[in-house]
Every structure is written in C-alpha cells, then in structure tokens.
Amino acid sequence: MANLLHHPLCAFSRSIRLAFAECRVEYELNEERPWEWRPEFLALNPAGTLPVFIPDGGAPIAGAYAISEWLSDTMGERAATAFEPFPGNAAARAETRRLVEWFHQKFYEEVTDYLVVEKVFRRFGPQSSSPDMAAMRAGHDNLRYHMTYIGHLTETRSWLAGDAMSFADLAAAAHLSALDYLGEVPWEEFEPAKNWYALVKSRPSFRPLLQDRIAGFVPAGTYADLDF
Amino acid sequence: MANLLHHPLCAFSRSIRLAFAECRVEYELNEERPWEWRPEFLALNPAGTLPVFIPDGGAPIAGAYAISEWLSDTMGERAATAFEPFPGNAAARAETRRLVEWFHQKFYEEVTDYLVVEKVFRRFGPQSSSPDMAAMRAGHDNLRYHMTYIGHLTETRSWLAGDAMSFADLAAAAHLSALDYLGEVPWEEFEPAKNWYALVKSRPSFRPLLQDRIAGFVPAGTYADLDF
Structure with a gap:
C-alpha cells in the first residue's frame, strides 16, 4: 500500500x-x-x-x-473527485500556486517557523532548548498581518485563490491548524478569516487532523471543535 | 508586450x-x-x-x-520547442520538482542567501551594512556539499533530474551563475559539477545572463568565459 x-x-x-x-x-x-x-x-x-x-x-x-x-x-x-488541487485555466492555476507559495514559504518563515518550530520541534531536536521569546513575539505579530490578508482574499473571492477550493486553501488551513493546536490563533479578532477556516475545518478531509495528539502537548480547548 | x-x-x-x-x-x-x-x-x-x-x-x-x-x-x-520544464511521466516530473525545490529553497537558504544576499543585496538594502563573515563562511562550507551532490547526480544521470534537461538544471545553474558572477565557485575542485555547468552555460539561452553587469560589482574573470 x-x-x-x-x-x-x-x-x-x-x-x-x-x-x-x-x-x-x-x-x-x-x-x-x-x-x-x-x-x-x-x-x-x-x-x-x-x-x-x-x-x-x-x-x-x-x-x-x-x-x-x-x-x-x-x-x-483515479476515480473522479470534485477536488482539483489547481483548478481552472493556466492563469487561475498560477494564482493558486502564488498563494501556495505564500503559505508554504512566506507564512512558514514568518509565522509557523517562529511559533510551531520554536515551541514544539526545538524541544525534540538535537539541541533541546527553551523557546526564543523574541522569535515568538515576531511570529505573533506576523500572524496578525497574515490573518488580515486571508480576510481580504475571502472578502473578494469564494475561496482564497478564486471560485473553487484549491490547494491554496489546504496549505493555508494546514499552517493555521498546526498553530491552532497550540492555541496560537486569535480567531475572535479576525472574523472573515475565521469564517473561511470554519468552512475548511468542517470538511470530512479535516477530521483526521482534529484527532491528532502530540505527546507532551495538549491541544487547545477548541482545536477539535467545529463551533470554535 | x-x-x-x-x-x-x-x-x-x-x-x-x-x-x-x-x-x-x-x-x-x-x-x-x-x-x-x-x-x-x-x-x-x-x-x-x-x-x-x-x-x-x-x-x-x-x-x-x-x-x-x-x-x-x-x-x-506556443510554437513547439525541444524544451519541456518538467519532462517525462508523473514520476519523472516529481523528481524534477524535488530538485527544483532543492535548489530554489535548500540551496538558496544554505548558500545563495549567505553569499549573494550578504555580499550584494545587503549593500543596497534599507540597512546598508558590511557582509557578515560567519554567514559567508557557512555559505562557502555549504556550497561544497551542494557541489558534491550535483556531481553525484550528474555521474548517474545525463542531466540533474534524468535523461533530459529540465527546469531543475536551469534552477541549479541560475544559483551557481549568480555565485559565479561574484567569483564564489571553486570549480576546479568539483570536476563533475563543472562539466555539467559547462553544458548549461554554453547554451544560447545562457548568453544574455553572461552579459549582465551590476553597478559596483565587476564579474569574476571567467564569468562570461565558456572555457572557464
């Protein structure tokens, strides 16, 4: 298999x-x-x-x-499914890929790397050490800017990259879900981004992620809650 | 246009x-x-x-x-050309993309960022300052490891990702050419990587890059030389 x-x-x-x-x-x-x-x-x-x-x-x-x-x-x-990772014509596919790179590179470097890597992976790594507080502050500041950007995108489009859900939505939700496990996302302050995340989070594809548990890290209270 | x-x-x-x-x-x-x-x-x-x-x-x-x-x-x-950025079947395309990510992300972070960004872009940036020598040393060390990896790939394949030239070759050559402009590549110590680079460098597509000149930075003596 x-x-x-x-x-x-x-x-x-x-x-x-x-x-x-x-x-x-x-x-x-x-x-x-x-x-x-x-x-x-x-x-x-x-x-x-x-x-x-x-x-x-x-x-x-x-x-x-x-x-x-x-x-x-x-x-x-494969058997046909409704989901195409990069839907639409060449221009639409390019916009999806721009946003995938936005989350998998820019968001990763500016937020995930500071918050998840500092908080979790540093503890397991070869040089186990405490989180760098300055890095975590930078991660929190940067996250607010990215939440605003997500809100801006979802207010002008059905999904992040256009009319259909794409791999850009999954990449963005993947980073946010890792942060959400650690209770790092100030959802209440970013209503449009929260509404978009609620849509992705409620999909059946998301369920297994909500059941993940990492030894030594209890998930935040609303991590698995669809009505967060 | x-x-x-x-x-x-x-x-x-x-x-x-x-x-x-x-x-x-x-x-x-x-x-x-x-x-x-x-x-x-x-x-x-x-x-x-x-x-x-x-x-x-x-x-x-x-x-x-x-x-x-x-x-x-x-x-x-477009009019058909011999070049397909991701040639072959789905598995071959995946291998090309793995190597594109290798150069555009790993090589960039471990070498280009240390050597080109430190030496050139830092000078133009908002906080103009001198190169960080420790960063440049790390870049030089990492470059040797990547040159060995390129040599290893070209000794078992015609091009970096397989039988045909692909975007992986162009991505790798693009990073090396920026370093080469600054005279940072120890070609003589890495014969297989040098032979592969000579093939890419001699293509007509490479010619405009060899004519690039950046104000304040004279290119290394052999930068534009096909017999380097």
Whole structure:
C-alpha cells in the first residue's frame, strides 16, 4: 500500500493529508521524526524534510511541492473527485500556486517557523532548548498581518485563490491548524478569516487532523471543535 | 508586450529567464529593486519577491514556482520547442520538482542567501551594512556539499533530474551563475559539477545572463568565459 511519512504538527504534511483525503488517495500514514536524521529516511529524501510519499510500487516523491503537483498530474488515473488541487485555466492555476507559495514559504518563515518550530520541534531536536521569546513575539505579530490578508482574499473571492477550493486553501488551513493546536490563533479578532477556516475545518478531509495528539502537548480547548 | 520584472543577480529571476529563452517566450526585461518596496511593484506581487511576469494583456504571475508551472501548462499554446520544464511521466516530473525545490529553497537558504544576499543585496538594502563573515563562511562550507551532490547526480544521470534537461538544471545553474558572477565557485575542485555547468552555460539561452553587469560589482574573470 502507498505510504506517507509525516509528522502530526508538520504543516506541509498536513496540507498533503488534506489534499489526499479530498482526492480520495488511499495510503498508510507513518510518523517520522525528521530531527532524528534516520539513514533510511534520508535515503528516501536527502533533504531530510517532510512529507515523503511512497506510491504503491513507485519511487518516493519528496516534499509538498512535488506531491501536490503529482496529485494534479495523476488526476486522470483515479476515480473522479470534485477536488482539483489547481483548478481552472493556466492563469487561475498560477494564482493558486502564488498563494501556495505564500503559505508554504512566506507564512512558514514568518509565522509557523517562529511559533510551531520554536515551541514544539526545538524541544525534540538535537539541541533541546527553551523557546526564543523574541522569535515568538515576531511570529505573533506576523500572524496578525497574515490573518488580515486571508480576510481580504475571502472578502473578494469564494475561496482564497478564486471560485473553487484549491490547494491554496489546504496549505493555508494546514499552517493555521498546526498553530491552532497550540492555541496560537486569535480567531475572535479576525472574523472573515475565521469564517473561511470554519468552512475548511468542517470538511470530512479535516477530521483526521482534529484527532491528532502530540505527546507532551495538549491541544487547545477548541482545536477539535467545529463551533470554535 | 509581455514583461518580466527581475534583478540581474536574483537566482529565481535567472532561472525564469533561462526557461523563457529555452521555450522561446518573447518578453521585455525590466529591472526591479525589491528592497525599494515600490508600491506599484507590491500591487503586482504583495509578497515583494522576484520574478514577476506580466503576460501580454494578462494578470501578473508572481514567483518562480507559479511562472515555471505556467510555462509547462501553456506549452501547447506556443510554437513547439525541444524544451519541456518538467519532462517525462508523473514520476519523472516529481523528481524534477524535488530538485527544483532543492535548489530554489535548500540551496538558496544554505548558500545563495549567505553569499549573494550578504555580499550584494545587503549593500543596497534599507540597512546598508558590511557582509557578515560567519554567514559567508557557512555559505562557502555549504556550497561544497551542494557541489558534491550535483556531481553525484550528474555521474548517474545525463542531466540533474534524468535523461533530459529540465527546469531543475536551469534552477541549479541560475544559483551557481549568480555565485559565479561574484567569483564564489571553486570549480576546479568539483570536476563533475563543472562539466555539467559547462553544458548549461554554453547554451544560447545562457548568453544574455553572461552579459549582465551590476553597478559596483565587476564579474569574476571567467564569468562570461565558456572555457572557464
């Protein structure tokens, strides 16, 4: 059976789990701790990053970028589903990809890296240490700017990139869900972004993420609550 | 006419200029200084990053990721060329994309950011300052590891990602060419990587890059030399 190496609080892994569920890809989920640098894992992905997907009998596909595009390339080989990761014409697909890069790169560097990596992964890593408070403050400040941007997008469009839900929505929701597990999202102050997130959070594809539990980190009270 | 906003030493812009030349896309090149945060530029790409492509009469396409995939999506609309950015079947395309991410993200963070950004962009930026020597040392060390990886790939394959030249080769060559302008690449110690680079460098698509000149930075002696 196909196999996805992931970590429950890795936003990139989460975006692919959501996309796989929307596309009804069947696979086994296996937790990987990238900070352990397992030789077998590095043989699958020399970059040492998550997620890594191993199709049944196929070569490993490393990284959310390659996996999400592979999902789009192989749409024709699966039972048709309503979800296309990059829907529409070439211009619409480009806008979705711009926003995927926005969340998987800019949001990651400006928010997720400061809040999730500082708070969780630093504790497990080789140089276990306390969170850097200045970094966490920067993450909180940056998050507010991104919440405003999400609100701005959803007030002019049905979904982040246009008329249809796309991988941009899943990438954004993946990062926010990891932050939400840690209770880091000030939902009440950002109503439009909250309304958009509620739509994504209520999809069946989201359910397995809401059941994730990470040893040593109790999820925030409303993490699994659809009426948050 | 279509228009590409770029900076001559921006590796992401360089990778798109190479891909456009290989695909015979016609466009005008306009230099942008992203550190100036021009409001008109931020209206085109709120992330403030390069490159940004504005197709003739079309909406802007921001970032090397969206532009390279748009190039692949619109292959059928242009006169056929021999170059396909992501050639082969879905598995081959995934391997190309893994390596594009390797160079445009990992190599960028571990090498280009330390050497090109420290040496050049820091001088132009809002907080003009001298290069950070520790960062530059880290960049030099990391570069050696990446040169070895390039050599390893080219010793088992015709091109970095497989049998055909792909956007992975152009992305890798784009970063190395920016470093090479600054004389930062120890070619003599990495013969297999040098042989691969010589092949890419000798393509007609590379010629305009070799004519780039950045005020205040004289290119290294062999930068434009095909027999380097």
